[in-house]
Amino acid sequence: xxxxxxxxxxxxxxxxxxxxxxxxxxxxxxxxxxxxxxxxxxxxxxxxxxxxxxxxxx
Numbered sequence: 001x002x003x004x005x006x007x008x009x010x011x012x013x014x015x016x017x018x019x020x021x022x023x024x025x026x027x028x029x030x031x032x033x034x035x036x037x038x039x040x041x042x043x044x045x046x047x048x049x050x051x052x053x054x055x056x057x058x
């Protein structure tokens with residue numbers, strides 16, 4: 001005799017995954033914004049700009 005198998009309702013899982021992904025994306029965006037608007041971001045952008053100009057020979 002085979003026992004009936006129960007199926008779990010997993011409709012809400014994708015909603016939870018989207019919520020976690022959205023929260024992680026917002027956190028990363030906030031961190032990047034804070035880094036780039038501070039002194040670190042200014043120094044990084046200046047070094048990158050100078051490096052690109054030196055590669056171009058300007």
